[in-house]
Amino acid sequence: MLLKRRFLKARFFLTNSCTYNCVYCHNEGMGDQKTDLKVLDVDDYIFLAQVLKDNFQLKCITLTGGDPFMYRDFSLLVKKLEKLDIELVALTKGVPTYRWLNSEPEVFKNLDFVYFSIDTLDRDEFAKTCRVSPSVFDLGIAALDKLVSMGVKVRVNCVVKPNDTKEAEKVLSMIEFVKKHKVQELRFIELVDLDNVREPFVEMVIKEAGFNIKVPNTPYDKVSLKRNRIVLEDGFEFLVIRCMCSVTLFTGEVTCFSQDLYLDSFGRVNTCLEWEVDKNPNVSHLAELIKSRNKVGLVEALDNIKNGQHICPALITTEKRESIKAGLQLGTYR
Template sequence: MIKTTNILQDKFGREHTYLRISLTERCNLRCSYCMPEEGVQLSPKSHLMTYEEVYEIAKTFVDNGVTKIRLTGGEPFVRKDIPVVLEKLASLPVELSITSNAVIIDRFIDVLKANGIKKINVSLDSLDKNKFTHITRRNQFEKVYNNILLLVKEGFTVKVNAVLMKEFNEDEIIDFIELTKNLPVSIRFIEFMPFDGNKWDLSKMVSYKEIMEKVNQHFQADTIERLQDAPNDTAKNYKIKGYKGSFAIISSVTNPFCDSCNRLRLTANGQIKNCLFSSSESDLLTTLRNGDSIEPVIANAVHAKHKTRGGMDTLKKLQKPDLHSKNRSMITIGG
């Protein structure tokens, strides 16, 4: 059947070819910017997508033009049927990648390779063991760091995501970049973003401008290379001449990349979110379970997407707690 309309194109002409699927709301860490201190109300198991439902929904997106799927959580590897999920999704004509905190990823190296997954994003917000324990509320630094080294050794393309916060880890920017001297990894600094329960405050955020000021103060200007960003890239990419790896800045708050956004998110309980900042969701799972086509729901959700940051198109709006506190905690959206 020839499709006459593109359900993944929004009213601003953006085509959405990248789907991020959260496989679970559970996690074996408790990062403060991701999860409220008191925890979150988890969805009942019956409300979560089975692996068959993950596949069916993903297939509909791929049939309509999605070319890249990234699996997230929570922590995707705490899901017991993760090998089956990977095998099912790997059968689709799509680039498959995954984001993890890397605490237990060493157990799944063979599974990842068997299903053609080559790109791994790892969350690591500090190179200091005590700070890591403070931010994650768990003592797993050495495990995570050693697993990053293992992933590199095993030939995976590794990106390390660090959320920067004032008076916590902004003094580690150069340490992170120095990690790329001998390791072929990409360090990605992420501006602290507002979600329910994470006590976001603009004053806690380390901006793109502030990050680059630190970089320029430490490194000679002629050694800092601006790299070519990939199409639809969320990051501004750099490297230090002679270093094996690179670094990048994801400035969702101060320099949003909304004009070229091609991303949609599917939560573990089967809701489509058309923007990370949006508080609105559309229920795909109930529609699927009722035996109805999910394509009209997808089309309506994509069409309703705001031009910028879920409608928060100024920093002033972003600072209004009533606008972003209606959004989920990051743990239940999917990283």
């Protein structure tokens, strides 16, 4: 069978549990978890991963949630996925890693990267945003430093809200923080602002700070908008990342036809992250095919997953988005 799709990357949302309760978080579109659907187990994830690798050129799996380090079978899953010889990444804010640092630190050696999500370096602002004690910030940074000292490749994701003076200051301080803590890579994730699109924010902040960099300009190039690698004069490199929704808003064209596979713990594939998965009329249900080990049926279902074939919530009014139960009120986080 000649397949139409490729899934070079997949994101497995292992759990919606998290130590933090961030104001902007929607558990990456996982929606209402009160359901009678059966949760995928470790062997289910391995079966799916093998099918994706054998048939859809899978190169990378990102483990997320919630916080994947709160998934009770995290160590077992990682050990089995590592045998598939694909890039394996996990996302965290820090504190949930202590469970494994204290009991099974070798699990981190099976990960190609660990991404820490650090959205501010101000302890009080962090506490307000994540709705935790300020001391939790210190624990997260200590976990980051511990992993770096162990030789684990640590990267930092920093969510940036456009058109905000404090956010501009944060961008510059985060660059210095990453240098100081010997983090391998920094990625600024610029949030999509559905109703107030202006211009690429992070790049403008860097340029206005006196750095000689190129700012994306019209007509926008889709590739560089989505993933813009910037090299400063001292050789320091970082990435500015925008989700497909942002790229669509800047270009006026739907760009998510080849979106990565987003699979929640119930085997639901979200085809558009401006919908919660339980509200998306275009969601795909794969759990039955996975649990029955129906390889032929699963390949066919994956090949028929459609992205960008329906109305795009990013290109309609707020009123219309609300009428179809789309659009995430606090912005989307990729």
